[in-house]
Amino acid sequence: MALSWQIAKSTATKPPSASMEEAKHRVLDFFREACRALPVLMDTYNLDEVITQSELRSQIAAAFRKHSAVTNPKVVDMLVFKGKEELQDCLDHSKQRHHLISTYVVGTEGQISLKKLGTVDHGESHFLKNFYQSNLF
């Protein structure tokens, strides 16, 4: 609980980063904060059964890397703020175990996306396939 108050204090509004250097510094500091919170999270949500701490750290690094192409320091600040908000929610136990598992353990690639589901071929004829699409063919 002490850790979540430390993070809450550090989310107090700071002036926006003057340059990408400073923004990068903020990002790396936040990444360190998140990594230090990992043992607490693994314990709170019993994640030891599904993932190891180093795997989880890699997943979080991947989540950071998704936004690596951003060039505007204010956008980076906003992303760090949202990240801190997310971390705060996890530490306060505002989230539940299945939330963390589906976002961090399984990830978005592991979940079934509707686009991947195609149609099943029941071995029907060419005529029937077209007929099911429309009655004008």
Place this chain on the structure above:
Amino acid sequence: MQAALRSSAIAVRNTLLQHVRVTVAAISLKTPVVLDDRLCYSSGHATYLDKSSVTDRILELVKKMEKVDPSKVAPEAAFQKDLLLDSLDTVELVMAIEEEFAIEIPDAEADKISSCSEAIEYVASHPAAK
């Protein structure tokens, strides 16, 4: 008869000790120390880890990282130049080292670690590294 029993017991003990390894653990007197309003128990003397074991453990950690080419890992390898890791990977590696040795590296020191040798130096000179 007592003497015979004793001498045979001693003989058995000696032969047993020749074949069985019995570890003797030194019991260090632990005194509680209050740090950040948590009670921490620290042993009276500082115990430094052996540099070769530190080197082995750190190189193992570096090889485990997916982005790293295991053939390039060497005690003198620099993270950004030789192993081609970016700043986020470097921080991740330093955090992995913190986890492995159960230590906490302050941010100022962590920023300075940019190669395997510097990491090995830091851990070998840290009194609380396990």
